[in-house]
Amino acid sequence: MLLLSIDSSAGASAALIRDGEPLQVWHTEETTSHAEVLAPAVQRLLAQAGVTGEDLDGVVVGVGPGPFTGLRVGLALAHALAEAWGKPLQGICSLDSLALRATDAGIDGEFLVATDARRREVYWAQYVSDDAGSRLQRGPFVAAASELPDLPAVGAGLRLYAQDLRAAELGEDPSVWVPHAAELGQLATGALAGELHGVMCQPRPLYLRESDAQVPRQMRPGGAT
Template identity: 80%
Template sequence: MLLLTIDSSAGASVALTRDGAPLDAWRTEQTTSHAEVLAPAVQRMMIGAGVTGADLDGVAVGVGPGPFTGLRVGLALAHALAEAWRKPLHGICSLDSLALRATDAGVEGEFLVATDARRREVYWAQYIRDEKGSRLVRGPFGASATDLPELPAVGAGLGLYPQELRPATMDEDPSAWVPDAAELGQLAEGALVGELHGVLCQARPLYLRESDAQVPVQMRQGGS
């Protein structure tokens, strides 16, 4: 199975995966240039891999949660490409990427994924790894780091709120982790072949709160 996966929930990333393994991947940590860099990155990657839209089995996209402007760029591009190529489009929670990375790094039991939600908040979800495998327990939500359960955590929220959150035990520092398209592609492929359940969702953005940009009151009331 050949998938193109896009995520713009934090930085921006693109990946081509075949049978869950990355053929090529690209990412940037910048959060203000998604509209300028995502489409060219997809084009370069597909040309470099000798792949066309007709070769794909589908397009997957991280649905967030994430900031309004950046998140919608990746979703809009994924929708446009899937429609143009007439390929199925699959949504997947962007936080699942970090949950996969954590379990691959050996994290066991219950843990949190926490990313930057700005406004002195984090986007977070609770996961578990046990004898039944890895799965989402609850979330995602947006909240102050002080309101999260007292569980080990991974994700950029750790670096922002080290007094409120404690890192999961592992050999590497998880405090700078952000979602990655290659991991989301691996998860999407696993769900599509029936190995994972409850992973895919509709390709609609998980904003979790109102946009910072608001329509003026007089315009909402029909005034001039």
């Protein structure tokens, strides 16, 4: 099984996953250049692997939560490529990437994934990890870090709100973690093989709150003229 995976929920990343293993990967931590760099990066990944879009079995995209503009870039690209190549498109919550990474790093029991939501808030979800892997318990939500449960956490929210969040004790610093397309592709492989359940979702953006950009009152139906 060969999948192309894309995520632009925090930074941007892309990966080719063959039978659950990364074949080619790319990422950038820049948050303002998704539209310029993501499509060329996907093109390079395919060329480096010596495959074309027609060789893929499907496309996977992280649906967020994430900032409006950046998240739209990855989703729009994934939809366009899947449509052009005639391939199925699946969505996965981007926070699941960090849950998988935490499980692989040896976390056990209940924990949080928290990423930067700006406006002095975090996007977060609660997971549990055991011998069967990591599973979502509740979320995702957006809230102030001080309102989250007192559980060990991973994700960039730690770096921003160290006074409110407790870092999971792992062999590496989880406060620099951001979602990556490679892990989403690995999760998708397991889901498509019937080994994981409840992972896939519709490939639609998971914003969790209203956009700052609003239609002016005079342009709304029934608005002032």
